[in-house]
Amino acid sequence: MSVAARHTLEDLLAIMARLRDPERGCPWDVQQDFASIAPYTIEEAYEVADAIDRGDFDDLRDELGDLLLQVVFHAQMASEQGLFDFADVAHAIADKMRRRHPHVFGEERYEDVAAQTRAWEAIKAAERVRRGEAHDASALAGVSRGLPEWKRAAKLQQRAASVGFEWREAGPMLDKLAEEVEEVRVEFERGAAAERLEDELGDVLFVTANLARHAGVDFSRALRRANAKFERRFRAMEALAAAEGRPLIERSLEEQEALWRQAKREE
Numbered sequence: 001m002s003v004a005a006r007h008t009l010e011d012l013l014a015i016m017a018r019l020r021d022p023e024r025g026c027p028w029d030v031q032q033d034f035a036s037i038a039p040y041t042i043e044e045a046y047e048v049a050d051a052i053d054r055g056d057f058d059d060l061r062d063e064l065g066d067l068l069l070q071v072v073f074h075a076q077m078a079s080e081q082g083l084f085d086f087a088d089v090a091h092a093i094a095d096k097m098r099r100r101h102p103h104v105f106g107e108e109r110y111e112d113v114a115a116q117t118r119a120w121e122a123i124k125a126a127e128r129v130r131r132g133e134a135h136d137a138s139a140l141a142g143v144s145r146g147l148p149e150w151k152r153a154a155k156l157q158q159r160a161a162s163v164g165f166e167w168r169e170a171g172p173m174l175d176k177l178a179e180e181v182e183e184v185r186v187e188f189e190r191g192a193a194a195e196r197l198e199d200e201l202g203d204v205l206f207v208t209a210n211l212a213r214h215a216g217v218d219f220s221r222a223l224r225r226a227n228a229k230f231e232r233r234f235r236a237m238e239a240l241a242a243a244e245g246r247p248l249i250e251r252s253l254e255e256q257e258a259l260w261r262q263a264k265r266e267e
Contacts, residue, residue: 012068013086016076034077041070054223095162099123118162153209165213170255173211180204236263 019029051060068195075086099134102125103116128142136142139162142205143155160166175198187200212219218249237259241248248256 012072016069016072020076020080024051029073032073032077034074037070037073037077041067042068049221050224053221053228055181060090099127108225121159121162148220150205150223153206154213154219157210157213159167166210170214171212173207173214176205177207180207208231233260233267 018024021028022030044063047063048060048067051057051063066067070084071089075084075089098105100120102119102123103110108119110119124142128136131208143152143159145152147155157166162260180200184197184200184204184208187197192200209219212222237256238248240262248259251259265267
């Protein structure tokens with residue numbers, strides 16, 4: 001292969017098959033199974049989102065490759081067990097996209113995005129029936145338990161909103177958030193057990209997820225940005241402390257907070 005030659009999807013599939021070869025492959029790759037690889041699949045999806053947040057499209061290209069490798073890895077393991085292969089995966093998603101977009105690939109027409117969303121959910125419900133899943137008439141039917149919990153909270157809230165169970169304005173949500181935070185404060189003052197605090201903190205997080213959904217803000221992206229901001233400011237604190245010859249660990253909390261405020265001002 002010449003230097004200028006570009007690898008194809010077939011090349012990637014062949015590379016993965018070789019890595020999984022029991023005799024000639026990589027011992028680490030050979031030892032993996034669906035459960036052991038699943039955490040890497042989730043991690044790579046977050047790496048893609050991080051590259052997008054940073055606007056680093058060279059990195060995005062690489063991270064998308066890493067994510068694609070996860071799909072190829074799972075497909076290869078499934079193929080070895082006679083379950084399905086990569087072509088089956090591609091066929092399944094292509095078929096699903098055509099089926100769920102009758103307004104693009106068929107004659108269906110929707111008057112607006114809201115109508116399209118309702119139709120999408122109806123199509124998914126019909127798919128569950130065809131798969132033989134137990135009939136569940138709830139508006140919450142089909143919300144996966146495998147989602148990250150913040151995402152599942154938003155999905156549950158979105159489904160509830162589809163039948164009118166939601167506040168139309170942010171004000172009541174903010175009031176509810178303040179109420180839940182106050183309940184957490186009360187439980188701390190009472191010296192409540194961790195289980196009770198977990199329950200109350202869960203309510204705070206659930207309301208926060210709902211507020212983010214109402215505002216059109218991606219909860220995960222907002223938290224990633226908050227993490228990045230904290231890391232940036234904390235590292236600036238460390239640099240300021242080091243420049244003065246006294247590391248953070250040797251300073252009181254009051255002195256550290258003063259450095260934090262300075263780091264914020266100097267951004």
